Amino acid sequence: MSTTIAPTPKVGTAELKVIQDATCTFCGCVCDDIDLTVKGHSITEAKRACVLGKAWFLNHEVEEGPSCLIDQKPATVDEGIERAAQILASARYPQVYGLSDSPCEAQRKAVAIADWIGGNIDTTTSVCHGPSGMAFQGVGEVTCTLGEVINRGDMIIFWGSNPAESHPRHFTKYSLMPKGLFTPNGRKDRTCVIVDVRKTKSAKAADIFVQIKPRKDFEALWTLRALARGIPLDAAVVEAETGTPLEKWQELMDKMKASKFGVIFFGMGLTMTRGKHCNSEALLALTRDMNAHTRFVAKPNRGHGNVTGADNVVSWRTGYPFGVNLSKGFPRFNPGEYTTSDVLARGEADAALIIASDPMANFSQAAREHLARIPYVALDPKDTPTTRHAAVAFKVATYGINTGGTVYRMDDVPIPLRPAFESPHPSDFEVLSRIEKRVKEIKPRQKA
Amino acid sequence: MSATFILIPGRTSKQGCGISEGKFGENYQSEINTLQVAPEDMQTLGLMDGDRVRLTGEHGQIDVAIRAAKDGELPPGLLFIAYGDLSSRLMGADTHGSGMPTSKGMDVTMEKIEA
Numbered sequence: 340m341s342t343t344i345a346p347t348p349k350v351g352t353a354e355l356k357v358i359q360d361a362t363c364t365f366c367g368c369v370c371d372d373i374d375l376t377v378k379g380h381s382i383t384e385a386k387r388a389c390v391l392g393k394a395w396f397l398n399h400e401v402e403e404g405p406s407c408l409i410d411q412k413p414a415t416v417d418e419g420i421e422r423a424a425q426i427l428a429s430a431r432y433p434q435v436y437g438l439s440d441s442p443c444e445a446q447r448k449a450v451a452i453a454d455w456i457g458g459n460i461d462t463t464t465s466v467c468h469g470p471s472g473m474a475f476q477g478v479g480e481v482t483c484t485l486g487e488v489i490n491r492g493d494m495i496i497f498w499g500s501n502p503a504e505s506h507p508r509h510f511t512k513y514s515l516m517p518k519g520l521f522t523p524n525g526r527k528d529r530t531c532v533i534v535d536v537r538k539t540k541s542a543k544a545a546d547i548f549v550q551i552k553p554r555k556d557f558e559a560l561w562t563l564r565a566l567a568r569g570i571p572l573d574a575a576v577v578e579a580e581t582g583t584p585l586e587k588w589q590e591l592m593d594k595m596k597a598s599k600f601g602v603i604f605f606g607m608g609l610t611m612t613r614g615k616h617c618n619s620e621a622l623l624a625l626t627r628d629m630n631a632h633t634r635f636v637a638k639p640n641r642g643h644g645n646v647t648g649a650d651n652v653v654s655w656r657t658g659y660p661f662g663v664n665l666s667k668g669f670p671r672f673n674p675g676e677y678t679t680s681d682v683l684a685r686g687e688a689d690a691a692l693i694i695a696s697d698p699m700a701n702f703s704q705a706a707r708e709h710l711a712r713i714p715y716v717a718l719d720p721k722d723t724p725t726t727r728h729a730a731v732a733f734k735v736a737t738y739g740i741n742t743g744g745t746v747y748r749m750d751d752v753p754i755p756l757r758p759a760f761e762s763p764h765p766s767d768f769e770v771l772s773r774i775e776k777r778v779k780e781i782k783p784r785q786k787a
Numbered sequence: 788m789s790a791t792f793i794l795i796p797g798r799t800s801k802q803g804c805g806i807s808e809g810k811f812g813e814n815y816q817s818e819i820n821t822l823q824v825a826p827e828d829m830q831t832l833g834l835m836d837g838d839r840v841r842l843t844g845e846h847g848q849i850d851v852a853i854r855a856a857k858d859g860e861l862p863p864g865l866l867f868i869a870y871g872d873l874s875s876r877l878m879g880a881d882t883h884g885s886g887m888p889t890s891k892g893m894d895v896t897m898e899k900i901e902a
Contacts, residue, residue, distance in 0.1 A: 394803070505800075539860070553795065608797075611892075612891045674882070703888050704878075704880075
């Protein structure tokens, strides 16, 4: 893969132009068929984008204000690079975190910095599908691309996922509506099942809606595993545990076995609920079991635009997808020990580099309080609670709108970005490249 | 009077749009600061849209405005709130060796805050 990013097109302030097949990086669907009408430094129309995509494109004009703040006071980017490098190079246990809204090229730089300063590298995956990442290692992953779902999928199950609100084009572009090679009639050739603890907006699209008791995903999945193997179950126990009668589970299993190509898309209803990786393991094991009867695959529905890229980049650079420690000179993986929420909540990190994420708004109170006590560097295109507490805050160009690069769709397919207009702010790739260079000057590698 | 519920924080499209518009904007703030309650529970507890309630969990406490969930979206006993600052204040720090704090399915008590 190239280590440089495609140059951004220079667009005059009054020039009107159309960028065809631009890539939306709001969610993991990474739709790459958006036609953008660009006028000067703003996008006036985003054809084919969903409600989230439109909000993404139409609200990322050039942000006013300086590109860098040091201690919340305006500073030059040069001054910010120097201060950031000094903070990171002098830290004893720094945490590098975020990355799910950065292109792969910038993610590589973040890993390089973490490696050089001997810190932890972690991504927002750890508070997203990190438990699923652990489950992949434990159970394995029977998987496919979204292209195969379009062309083959005839039994589409969403478990603990609400794509109608989180991935609005999922149904129409990938999973329910498209007409494919073996699904020539589109929606008519598919059965849609939604399993959730509440009747979400996605439930309206379901042929079968199964409402289970909260925190009973594991029990429900193991009920299906037993039925897949023909193991007799006590109907009263099943209904008491899952909230759904055994006969309804049996009816679902019969349809699953009768399908030709089943797909289970699963969301954070599994990973954020008690059980976490055990829930994901149960779902992946069910998927594996179903292949004794027919073809079945599972895919996590990924949230941020390049969170899948973060998994890939950190994996190919360190061997592990998230929660990696590099302080010994070699990578060690241990969720719960090196993951950011834990490191901060235990008060261990003495500095941090936060890239395109907002732990100051989304982490536990203990983690937030510790982050507020330590010096940290934040990169984000927007003003957030995290940038407002940073020792050094860089306002960076928005990936996919102002800068090019590569992102990974939720099915691990790499997609190029087609930027619309130039930003006066530096890209995260540029800022991280300069921090890496300066850190290496300040802190030469020690000989083993 | 307080009652026990299970809180499910989650995504909404309005919250997602609000992230792009800006986290300090009105749309985002109103979405993450509104708790959805099943109409049956509203009736039982004598609550109205716009009332404020106090949620108390094992790890924190928040005060939040409520509105009735759309009919049938929430079963009685379940509460829903869009992910954000308030929902995260109820999370514990322990990730049980996974890196992920328990962020959904939290036990809380809810009581009305008298004006």
